[in-house]
Amino acid sequence: MESEIAIEYKNVTKRFAGNQYDSVKNVSLRVEAGTIVTILGTSGSGKTTLLKLTNRIYDLTSGDIEYYGQSISALPVNEYRRKLGYVIQQAGLFPHWTVAENIATIPQMLRWPKDKIRERVLELMQMVELDPDTYYSRYPRQLSGGQQQRVGIARALAAKPSVMLMDEPFGAIDALTRENLQNALIKLQRDIHNTILFVTHDVQEAFKLAHKVIVMDKGEIQQYDTPYNIISAPANDFVRKLVSTGDFYDKFRVLTVTNLIEAASAEEIRTGPRISDQTFLNDALGEFLRRGGEYLIVETEDGKIRGKISYNKIRQLACNGVSK
Amino acid sequence: MIRYLVRHWDDMLYMTWQHVQITLLAVLFAFIIAYAVAMLMYKYRFLTMPVNGICNAIFAIPTLAMFSILIPVTGLGADTAIVTLVLYNQFILTKSIYTAFTGIAPSVIESAEGMGMKESQIYREVKLPLALPGIMSGIKMSVVSTITMATLAATIGAGGLGVLLFQGIATRNWNQLLWGVILSTLLALLASTLLQKVEDYTLKKSRGEGSGKI
Amino acid sequence: MHDVLEYISSHQSRYINAIITHLTIDIIALTICFAIAIPLGYLCAKKNKLAIPVLNVTNALKIIPSVAKFFILMPFFGIGIVPAVIALVILAVPTVLINTMSGVQGIEPQIIESAEGMGMSRMRVCWFVEMPLALPMILNGVRMAVIEVVAGTTIASYIGAGGLGDFIIAGLSQNNRAVMLTGAVTVAVISIALDIILSIVQQRALRRIQ
Numbered sequence: 001m002e003s004e005i006a007i008e009y010k011n012v013t014k015r016f017a018g019n020q021y022d023s024v025k026n027v028s029l030r031v032e033a034g035t036i037v038t039i040l041g042t043s044g045s046g047k048t049t050l051l052k053l054t055n056r057i058y059d060l061t062s063g064d065i066e067y068y069g070q071s072i073s074a075l076p077v078n079e080y081r082r083k084l085g086y087v088i089q090q091a092g093l094f095p096h097w098t099v100a101e102n103i104a105t106i107p108q109m110l111r112w113p114k115d116k117i118r119e120r121v122l123e124l125m126q127m128v129e130l131d132p133d134t135y136y137s138r139y140p141r142q143l144s145g146g147q148q149q150r151v152g153i154a155r156a157l158a159a160k161p162s163v164m165l166m167d168e169p170f171g172a173i174d175a176l177t178r179e180n181l182q183n184a185l186i187k188l189q190r191d192i193h194n195t196i197l198f199v200t201h202d203v204q205e206a207f208k209l210a211h212k213v214i215v216m217d218k219g220e221i222q223q224y225d226t227p228y229n230i231i232s233a234p235a236n237d238f239v240r241k242l243v244s245t246g247d248f249y250d251k252f253r254v255l256t257v258t259n260l261i262e263a264a265s266a267e268e269i270r271t272g273p274r275i276s277d278q279t280f281l282n283d284a285l286g287e288f289l290r291r292g293g294e295y296l297i298v299e300t301e302d303g304k305i306r307g308k309i310s311y312n313k314i315r316q317l318a319c320n321g322v323s324k
Numbered sequence: 325m326i327r328y329l330v331r332h333w334d335d336m337l338y339m340t341w342q343h344v345q346i347t348l349l350a351v352l353f354a355f356i357i358a359y360a361v362a363m364l365m366y367k368y369r370f371l372t373m374p375v376n377g378i379c380n381a382i383f384a385i386p387t388l389a390m391f392s393i394l395i396p397v398t399g400l401g402a403d404t405a406i407v408t409l410v411l412y413n414q415f416i417l418t419k420s421i422y423t424a425f426t427g428i429a430p431s432v433i434e435s436a437e438g439m440g441m442k443e444s445q446i447y448r449e450v451k452l453p454l455a456l457p458g459i460m461s462g463i464k465m466s467v468v469s470t471i472t473m474a475t476l477a478a479t480i481g482a483g484g485l486g487v488l489l490f491q492g493i494a495t496r497n498w499n500q501l502l503w504g505v506i507l508s509t510l511l512a513l514l515a516s517t518l519l520q521k522v523e524d525y526t527l528k529k530s531r532g533e534g535s536g537k538i
Numbered sequence: 539m540h541d542v543l544e545y546i547s548s549h550q551s552r553y554i555n556a557i558i559t560h561l562t563i564d565i566i567a568l569t570i571c572f573a574i575a576i577p578l579g580y581l582c583a584k585k586n587k588l589a590i591p592v593l594n595v596t597n598a599l600k601i602i603p604s605v606a607k608f609f610i611l612m613p614f615f616g617i618g619i620v621p622a623v624i625a626l627v628i629l630a631v632p633t634v635l636i637n638t639m640s641g642v643q644g645i646e647p648q649i650i651e652s653a654e655g656m657g658m659s660r661m662r663v664c665w666f667v668e669m670p671l672a673l674p675m676i677l678n679g680v681r682m683a684v685i686e687v688v689a690g691t692t693i694a695s696y697i698g699a700g701g702l703g704d705f706i707i708a709g710l711s712q713n714n715r716a717v718m719l720t721g722a723v724t725v726a727v728i729s730i731a732l733d734i735i736l737s738i739v740q741q742r743a744l745r746r747i748q
Contacts, residue, residue: 055438081440092435096453096530106439139532152435165438384733385726386689388706392722396715472603476693479710489609493696498613505606512601 004068006033006163006195007054011063014049014219023049025219026063032211033068033162036189036196040206040242041216047199050216051165054197055084067163082106085156085164085194089171091148093140099125099151100136106159124154127188146177153185157192166198170205182209183278187301203242207231207254208278215239228259232317251317252281257298257309260317264297264308272297277306285314328499336488340507343484346402346477347470347515350409354466357410358417365422375418383415387476395480405477405484412473413466420462424455457527464519471512475504485511541716542723557724560701563619563691564684567626571683575631576676579638580664589639596632604629604690612697622699626690630683637679641672673743681736688729692721 008031014024024046031037041047052058054065056077065072072080093102100121107117125132128150140148149169156164170178186209189196200206206213207227215222215230215238223235231251234240243254257279264272275287275296287296288311295310329336365371385393390408398404428451436446478486488504491497546553582589599607608625615621645668653667669676695703702721709718
């Protein structure tokens with residue numbers, strides 16, 4: 001586990017001109033490199049503001065943000081932004097450029113040699129599962145929303161940024177496609193090990209994707225922890241209400257089996273029934289009820305074993321989480 | 325009719341040329357000014373209301389009246405006509421150019437900024453190509469209406485195809501009058517068709533219906 | 539400037555007559571224009587088959603320079619108010635028609651659907667729903683038409699219709715600035731005033747439907 005700090009927020013505060021309140025209030029936290037951190041909150045909670053402070057679309061009122069130990073105001077703003085990847089909800093693809101040209105935006109700006117650009121574009125298209133033969137010279141208007149967003153992600157990754165900022169990128173996409181994109185993102189991050197800051201208002205999405213979740217309300221951090229810790233030990237009433245309606249089963253809807261994974265023995269791996277690591281605990285519970293048995297083997301989409309999940313652990317979580 | 329053409333074709337050609345000259349000069353100057361004004365409006369949104377109000381007021385003034393007001397200052401002839409036309413075209417052009425730029429989807433500009441493109445780069449490679457169809461539309465409207473308004477230029481001695489019209493009326497020479505109508509209409513039609521094609525082309529390009537570069 | 543005022547005071551009756559003539563022509567032409575263009579525009583918005591030929595004709599008419607439109611009628615209708623009014627109507631109808639059509643077409647279909655679903659008759663839907671909603675666009679066309687007509691009437695002086703254009707023409711040929719400016723400034727003021735009034739009306743209509 002890397003413990004390098006990719007982004008550190010130090011007493012970050014933002015107040016927009018004309019407002020009587022802070023949109024972001026005194027936020028201090030550290031984002032570890034190689035993790036997906038989701039920023040969860042309702043509209044007005046400050047989550048998008050926090051993200052936009054990170055790539056300097058908004059200026060800090062007070063405090064500082066550090067990128068790998070260096071203050072983000074140290075570099076000229078355009079140079080700094082080119083180190084980050086940025087994906088927004090409407091993708092914002094340039095309609096008059098092809099898919100390939102869009103993806104190549106930053107490498108072209110950095111004046112990479114032509115063949116290196118082409119190679120990188122092809123590589124990225126594979127990564128986001130867009131067939132290059134079909135889509136290389138297509139235009140954004142010929143793509144569906146989900147495909148456009150894949151291009152947006154590829155474009156953000158083109159110059160190999162260590163940190164990627166995503167602002168409700170799947171908000172405008174239908175539920176089925178969204179699930180595909182979420183899974184693709186998780187796989188992507190696991191392969192290239194970058195850091196992702198992902199803003200969303202969808203509790204399930206936030207918990208499914210994240211190594212850690214930042215829960216925000218009214219500009220302040222309510223809790224910053226792993227999904228499991230947030231569920232089992234919510235910091236205050238707001239967080240508690242956010243992740244449950246008091247029914248323990250509801251909590252299972254937002255946690256995936258990855259939160260309760262334990263190591264599995266070779267014997268267990270050989271004989272145990274399999275479930276996907278994207279499965280939420282409520283569905284996993286359903287599996288246990290159907291098949292009986294004590295454990296299930298958790299595997300990734302491509303069949304790699306990640307460990308096992310035991311019935312007892314789920315029971316434990318249910319019992320612990322019942323009391324208010 | 326044909327006899328008239330045969331006898332006066334060189335005059336008519338000259339007048340057409342005059343007309344074209346006046347139109348092109350007027351549109352050119354008007355465009356440069358309107359573009360600058362539109363850019364200012366784009367940057368400082370509060371200017372939109374007063375500028376629109378002024379352009380509107382100018383546009384409301386009948387052409388002949390405008391000529392009359394300007395003659396004491398710029399005298400008779402093509403100069404006054406061109407100045408008038410430049411002023412009138414502000415209305416159409418500033419609005420078209422301004423709308424062309426503000427019509428670009430904000431998410432496209434936001435993602436460009438977020439990726440670290442420089443202002444000048446964004447302007448050159450994103451904003452301008454996407455605003456081009458709207459700008460061309462404005463130019464088209466401007467040229468066609470200028471051709472129309474320029475026919476009045478004949479009344480203040482600027483020449484152009486209007487001469488055929490006004491002289492024809494004065495001398496009851498229906499052949500001359502008819503040729504004036506035909507030629508001025510043809511010119512407007514030609515300009516409109518050509519510029520429409522250009523506008524369609526830029527529209528295709530901006531929406532991504534052409535061929536890629538890489 | 540005060541040569542102008544001098545001229546006006548010494549030719550008061552001619553001046554006032556010219557204004558009245560000018561405005562009369564405008565009102566007649568505009569009334570006829572609205573009577574034709576607005577219903578026609580409405581119908582075209584509803585029935586595409588009607589729209590296509592009508593639009594073709596109006597587009598063709600629009601291309602003809604306005605001066606030409608006036609003068610072409612002379613051989614047939616002579617000089618005076620009649621050809622002037624006809625020319626003005628031809629001048630203004632395309633604008634009003636296109637704007638009316640655009641205004642009616644721009645209404646969200648759901649609104650009309652719900653009105654009809656509530657049992658409103660065609661006439662009621664048209665009068666109480668479609669017209670008010672299309673009004674801002676219609677007024678836009680009206681505004682432009684008014685300016686075109688007032689300006690056109692000054693040109694009509696060249697075919698003997700009377701009005702403020704007379705002063706301008708006279709001033710031009712006699713090289714008399716005061717006469718010229720009398721006509722010019724008056725018609726400019728009238729035109730701008732009408733434009734401002736109509737834009738306020740347009741704003742009000744816009745606000746009412748929002």
